[in-house]
Amino acid sequence: MAEAKKPRVKSAAKVVGTKPTTDLIELAAAPAVTATEPVANSNPALPLKASDVKPIAAEVLFSSAKKQSDAFRQAVGEVVTASAKGALEVNGKIIEALNVQSNAALDLWRSAISPTPLPEALKAQSQATRQAYEAASAQWKDVAETTALWFTKSLEPLQSAFQRQGR
Numbered sequence: 133m134a135e136a137k138k139p140r141v142k143s144a145a146k147v148v149g150t151k152p153t154t155d156l157i158e159l160a161a162a163p164a165v166t167a168t169e170p171v172a173n174s175n176p177a178l179p180l181k182a183s184d185v186k187p188i189a190a191e192v193l194f195s196s197a198k199k200q201s202d203a204f205r206q207a208v209g210e211v212v213t214a215s216a217k218g219a220l221e222v223n224g225k226i227i228e229a230l231n232v233q234s235n236a237a238l239d240l241w242r243s244a245i246s247p248t249p250l251p252e253a254l255k256a257q258s259q260a261t262r263q264a265y266e267a268a269s270a271q272w273k274d275v276a277e278t279t280a281l282w283f284t285k286s287l288e289p290l291q292s293a294f295q296r297q298g299r
Contacts, residue, residue, distance in 0.1 A: 210289035218278075219282065221278055225274060236263065240260040
């Protein structure tokens with residue numbers, strides 16, 4: 133089995149030319165060396181004694197965590213309530229739109245098969261078609277707006293809980 137060839141790495145001096153390049157690490161470290169010189173000459177910090185450090189009471193941490201948990205639990209409950217209301221409202225509007233569209237379609241067929249002269253039948257059919265289209269487009273626009281409002285209202289409690297949490 134043949135071994136894979138390893139690519140050769142060219143040195144920086146050969147790539148750029150005969151001059152060796154300056155080391156970027158040395159350039160980056162130069163300002164840091166000058167900035168740390170006064171710190172090295174200062175007195176070392178005194179170590180803290182165990183009696184100087186005051187532990188945070190477990191009750192305080194537990195209380196804070198409990199408050200956060202309660203706030204998020206309440207926000208999730210509000211989200212569920214708002215989402216259920218929105219879903220019911222959107223479903224009601226969809227059912228109403230389908231009922232109106234089916235009634236409009238029936239009216240259109242009734243006007244098409246009624247015994248009237250042809251020009252009047254065509255005129256009645258075109259008017260019924262236009263009215264059905266306008267009603268359907270208005271209802272589906274209403275459904276879309278209600279759906280957008282549903283999602284916005286559903287996320288508001290969580291957004292406010294996260295904003296209160298960040299403060």
